[in-house]
Amino acid sequence: MFGGIGYLLPFIVIGLFLATNIIKILKEYEKGVIFTLGRVGNKASGPGLIILVPIIQQMRKVDMRTLVHDVPTQDVISQDNVSVKVNAVIYYRVVDSVRAVVQVENYMAATSQLAQTTLRSVLGKHDLDEMLQERDKLNKDIQSILDHQTEAWGIKVSNVEIKHVDVDPSMIRAIARQAEAERERRSKIILAEGEQQAAAKLSEAATILATSPGAMELRYLNSLQDIAGDRTNTIVFPFSMKDVTDHFKK
Template identity: 80%
Template sequence: MPGIGFLGAILLALFVIVPAVIKVLREYERAVIFTLGRVGRKAAGPGLVILIPIIQTMRKVDMRTFVHDVPTQDVISRDNVSVKVNAVIYYRVVDSVRAVVQVENYMAATSQLAQTTLRSVLGKHDLDEMLQERDKLNKDIQEILDSQTEAWGIKVANVEIKHVDVDTSMIRAIAKQAEAERERRAKIILAEGEFQAAAKLSEAAEVLATSPGAMQLRYLNSLQEIAGDQTNTIVFPFSINEIVDRMRS
């Protein structure tokens, strides 16, 4: 019986100590090991990691890409339009040691930085730019976040603005602006068409003026087109002088 008790104590000690000493890390995990409070230059893992009890402690870091929804932010654009904007960011840890040592909570820090950067960048642009140049704004936000999180061992891979919500009154104003813009473009296109037609008519008049035969052919061609419709009446113009000369003769 005493032997069984001693064996049980050993098994209990192994059951408690082994999980604290032997760690198995998955392929996407790394371990930042502290030895008497000091951290090594490189992280351990993946695979089997053995710790010295009491002397060493470990903190696991996930190296996969995180997808984080940036909460809806109230933004005032450069042209004083109030909008609500939300986005999504994709980031991952590239240096697990810095992610643990340089910042208390890299996930919360990246989230807060993304919110302030989103408001700051979009506040420098007009509403039209927010709606039409999202790719450029996404790139600007991504570059700013990436440069600021580099010291934490974080790589921001991508930023996507998902929604830009505008107040209903502003939607009506934008619709009126778009309608006015379409009318302006239509008038410009019509004016350009008239200008081009006038230029071609001027060139044709110069050609006909220098070639009487061409004028006659054009005249006969017009008569042929008119004669194709039986409802039309063809009128042959005569000069008054010619009529007077014929009457005298």
């Protein structure tokens, strides 16, 4: 009995080997690029059950889901010569599995390296203020360049997000001083505009009072009423020189 099993064991092993190399099952999010004698067809196979011809055919699996890649921290020198450390995250997926396998050796590594160089190149053309304030625009610029470059590999870059822009502590102090100077400049401008508006209104009021003597007397009386509320004040009632002269002439 055991002798018969020992006789059949090589055939069982060979059968299992052939079965595992002939029958392939691809998940819903996978595609299979089949090489027949080294040549590949125009379309990938799957998902589902795939039957391969032993030795003649080989298959490469390709994940068609959106992949998330964390771009390592890059040292970038901005256009205004500020050294910063920047990292980002990119979202991409394979849209043509045949090109992703045939056109590039390792599409994941190639996309990662391209993302790093593009990140340095694009950010190096902008000032530090633009990196901090215009991230949406920079994200779109990087995404557009990556998408154009990876199109030949069958890759679609759907989104790029700059996560961190780390500035040297000495530059942080300089930025803080710059912000303080900017706030002081704005405060002086607001104060000057207030003085200008007040002067314009006083000029208008003086013009109105000059054309109406009765209005000037009412203004005097209102001022006296305000001063009378505080007994510590000495009330000085102003008279026009014309009124005094007319009084003595009488």
